[in-house]
Amino acid sequence: MTRSGRWFTLAALIAVGLAVGAGRAEAVVEIQWWHAMDGALEEWVKDLADGFNKSQSEYHVNAIYKGNYTEVMTGAIAAFRAKQQPHIVQVIEVGTGTMMAAKGAVKPVYELMADANEKFDPKAYLPAVTGYYTTPDGRMLSFPLNSSTPVLYYNKDAFKKAGLDPNKPPKTWPEMGEYGKKLQAAGYPCGFSSQWQQWILLENYSAWHNVPIATKQNGFAGFDTELQLNTPIHVRIIDQLAQWQKTKLFDYGGRKGDANPKFATGECGMFLGSSASYAGFVKAAQGKFEFGIGMMPYWPDVAGAPQNSIIGGASLWVLSGHKPEEYKGVARFFTYLSSPEVQAASHQRTGYLPITLAAYELTKKQGFYEKNPGTDTSIRQINNKPPTDNSKGLRLGNYAQIRDVMDEELEAVWAGKKTAKEGLDAIVKRGNDLLRQFERTNH
């Protein structure tokens, strides 16, 4: 190339570079999203953000893993206090009380969508799912991203070995006892275990039997709510489990999801766990054993049982203090997340519940539930009956600490240090102290 030719080419390249750069530099609005999903779920979250980013060019959602639910929440609060908060933060469902009370810190979703003129029909969402995150008069405060509900996983191979019908999981608690005994007789060290004991054995147990967890509609109707977890029906189950713990018919395996390996290794023949653990169990049991999914057990002599189960999981809260154009991007993102295709794909991939009716219908149409029997148990369970005041969920402040109290006291019961009544009484007393404190700082 001649000398001037080279200069010309260089100039052309620079010009092109500038043009491209200028195009890029045309302020893409950045949206920060802090979440607590790790492992396979983190890939799912990244794909959600990528999908949105690819579908349009004005906004860019940055999905950042910030630790577990507690760490994310604390981090977001600290960031808020330092005026460096993200736009969207994924908050565990029991943090709803705290978030809702922080009126100056959050931007409610219904307001967000209205401001941004995004089409938003709360009726298109599954009521059992959104009820948790909605005000008593139906206005949605946060966006339900990942919701699950507890189900009963059971080891079909173990059932066969124990002489039980592998297609008939136990439906009642007495049956749980029988089946557990048979499993142990067949050589399995443990009948069943459970994840998240507070969520499953206290909260969902209450909802499933249509009894309240706390006064004032489980806290939905006011901060002056009190726990009601030490009624005879509560004592009944905790006492039964404590008895079973003695022979390991029920074997406590730790907090949160620590007990998962007990089912995955075949140690326990049955397992009460989140519907979202499905994918993990599929992977772990591959080549080892077949498993099925049933609904949570109940006491057949309690009127009103089974009612419906309540969700767990997390929702996306929007924090205040950002610019309107950024909020518009957030609203667009939520619309994207609500589309039936995205929802159906997420549901099938992760085991989390679909949040819209349309997504549920789409999944049915795609034949997913036939190909994967049992995966619709979770949906049938939360839709079992229309929710009552006792089964919409709960809205209690300082709930992370209250759950810790529940863990501590139940652990004392399982270890034989306290009776079921003592443990539950302690939960109610300590929990109420925390609720009063919350009430004081959040009138």
Add this chain to the structure above:
Amino acid sequence: MVERRRLGMLTAHAVLGAGLLAVGFPLYVTLVASTHTAQELLGHFPLWFGGHMIENYARVLSAGGRGAGSAPVLRMLVNSLVMAGAVAVGKIAISILSAYAIVYFRFPFRMACFWTIFLTLMLPVEVRIMPTFKVVADLGLLNTYAGLSVPLIASATATFLFRQFFLTVPEELAEAARIDGAGALRFFWSILAPLSRTNIAALFVILFIFGWNQFLWPLMVTTDERMLTVVMAIKRVVPTGDAVAEWNLVMATVTLALLPPVAVVVLMQRWFIKGLIETEK
């Protein structure tokens, strides 16, 4: 020494051998676990090495274990290195300067400075977690190397060590420097600092390990997965209720986390021991 040497020696070796076993067993188990697959560890308890060492370490270094936000451990090792290095160098630098000032000068507020430094001993990180966090957040230093290292740098330990050492430096040296017309800085650079070399080396080892092994502080100040230090990430990587707990990768991460400080201690034994004993005197 005296009687029954043979028996004495045998007991000594036996006890020490048992000690080695007790001390080394956890490390051995860790290393072994890091060479197996996750399935092999669920239900079996291998006591000998498996064949997946390269694979596990490669995976952990490049892609990270699950639960660590998929951050590559290599990046975390680098972060740890930077932080430990910065803390060690920073502490030594500012302490030696302060010690020099307090020993070799007279100035108003000299004792006030000394006592302020002394005060820091009463305020371990745990006593001032939340407010220090807020200060760092307010300064915009969250998720930065500066935020990780600077708050750990003010150290009474090193200052006192240097002070003690300077007090034992013969007066003649300073006198000679003065007579020669050398200024304070010159004296420091050309005479005092070189004399302090062994102390500096000793301190470096101790402080590097101190910086590398920090947990609580990085935990609070870092949430961005790219800024994790390897020690801090350990907790994240530990399986909490995963159906397929990947302990093998966890152990590989753990091994990587403890290799550098252990290497430093072993390779720089002499200085390490000297530093340890000197700083606590």
Add this chain to the structure above:
Amino acid sequence: MRSSSAGTTSCASSSAPTTSPRLSGVGPPAKERATRRPASLVHKRVVFRNRGLPYLLVAPQMIITLVFFIWPAGQMLVQSVLLQDAFGLSTQFVWFENFTRLFADPYYIQTFRVTVIFSGATAGLALGAGLLFAVMADRVVRGAVGYKTLLMTPYAIAPVVSGVLWLFMFDPTVGVVAHGLRRIGYTWNHQLNGSQALMLVILAAAWKQISYNFLFFLAGLQAIPKAVIEAAAIDGAGPGRRFWRIVFPLLSPTTFFLVVVNLVYAFFDTFGIIYTVTGGGPAKATETLVYRVFNDGFIGLDFGGSAAQSAVLMAIVIGLTVIQFRYIERRVVY
């Protein structure tokens, strides 16, 4: 590293700055001590006369100390008398209510108890083992370096890492030791059994600290003049008597120093272990004071209560320091 090093001198009663504030130490051998000047507030004869330079030199440390130590400590005290919501949107001044609430809480008292037990057991175990190994290593000539090197390694290991190692060995499902215990009929489940959980964290904490004590005891032992021991042997004292009557008392400065260091370590530095292994559970069986500060503040979002606890911890540290100064040094045999 929290320990200071202002060097012990022959004056046990010398004023604060010279003796290490919390940790009196292995003194240098007697000969050296005699020639060292009582370096109290007296310092160099020869000083430099610069006006501004010293301020410049001291500045970095002062600034960092003020910004990251003094200021936050002040904040902590302020926070301890406030009641705030998580987001800091509403603040109430509540005098000492956070403190009264704290001390009225039976679980806080229990936390104190757990901390005392935990610290005592950890220190005892670590000191005992460290001393034992040091005595043995002192005797051995061959392979001494090898033993020393290997026994040193846990020092370089972070408490968190130690926690994970022991957690892995004792995990009810995948742990090698848990499995072994099950084999001989002992069910191990530290997620359920509080005493087992406490034992586990004590083991993890002590394991790490043994090397530190080992090195110091060894140095202390090697500083004892052989002549003294030989004289006792000639006088007919057996090895047991030699140790308890002569060696151990001569080790007392080291021992006392190590006791305080070990206690401080157990109080504060073990946070990582508890956080990783048990999270304070089960049923608060392993919740130490430090862990609770973190838990209540960072997880429970009760900043006022957490600050009050920090203030209590600070009082404890100051107390330990004072004790160290006033009483322990007097009793030490030089």
